[in-house]
Amino acid sequence: MAEPSTLVIAVDGPAASGKGTIARGLGQHFGLPHLDTGKLYRAVALSLLRWGGDPESEFAALRACDEVSGLLDDPELKSETVGGIASRISAYPAVRSALLERQRDFAAQPGGAVLDGRDIGTVIAPGARAKLFVTASPEERARRRFAELTSSGLPVHLDDVLIDIRARDERDSHRSAAPLVQAEGAMLLDTSAMTAAEALAEAIRLVESTFPSQDL
Numbered sequence: 001m002a003e004p005s006t007l008v009i010a011v012d013g014p015a016a017s018g019k020g021t022i023a024r025g026l027g028q029h030f031g032l033p034h035l036d037t038g039k040l041y042r043a044v045a046l047s048l049l050r051w052g053g054d055p056e057s058e059f060a061a062l063r064a065c066d067e068v069s070g071l072l073d074d075p076e077l078k079s080e081t082v083g084g085i086a087s088r089i090s091a092y093p094a095v096r097s098a099l100l101e102r103q104r105d106f107a108a109q110p111g112g113a114v115l116d117g118r119d120i121g122t123v124i125a126p127g128a129r130a131k132l133f134v135t136a137s138p139e140e141r142a143r144r145r146f147a148e149l150t151s152s153g154l155p156v157h158l159d160d161v162l163i164d165i166r167a168r169d170e171r172d173s174h175r176s177a178a179p180l181v182q183a184e185g186a187m188l189l190d191t192s193a194m195t196a197a198e199a200l201a202e203a204i205r206l207v208e209s210t211f212p213s214q215d216l
Contacts, residue, residue, distance in 0.1 A: 007130070010120035010121035010128040012121050012186065022132070030112075051064070061094075093176070096177050133188050134199075136190060138165050142161045146161045
């Protein structure tokens with residue numbers, strides 16, 4: 001089966017839905033570069049946290065956008081504190097605008113790319129050949145995040161993680177700037193009852209279903 005010459009895959013969904021794992025797997029399967037756009041917002045949050053900026057200040061968050069490049073592989077990006085701040089500052093239009101071109105440039109690479117986030121199919125790459133909206137129940141997503149955090153040695157409680165997941169869903173879905181919604185034409189993938197391998201296999205099947213018939 002020949003693959004389309006340019007394949008941009010947009011993978012959106014809420015926190016801990018499995019979209020990052022799926023997007024990385026799609027990148028490996030199709031030989032495409034992958035960008036976790038949430039890392040950009042987490043890097044801004046970490047920068048803000050480290051120099052003592054106020055997450056409630058859009059101006060302070062915008063200043064922190066200048067310092068993200070050296071933080072994209074920092075292990076502290078995975079912390080719940082950074083994730084919570086990232087969710088809050090991602091609602092700022094100025095922050096989203098500052099990071100917009102970086103993401104669009106990545107999507108415009110020759111041959112294509114895979115990007116995951118919350119507004120890929122709606123704002124960053126609305127013309128993507130394949131769009132997925134990956135989701136799972138809040139309870140399942142909380143269990144996944146709890147397992148991830150405890151395996152890293154972080155002292156967290158499942159109930160608190162679930163509360164945080166629901167709070168992020170509320171912020172992401174109701175913010176004025178690029179709210180989390182299923183993009184027009186996006187294929188829904190509910191991973192609640194799937195293993196990571198099953199979810200990736202279904203994602204590959206869905207993406208391949210978008211290929212022109214002459215490529216099959």
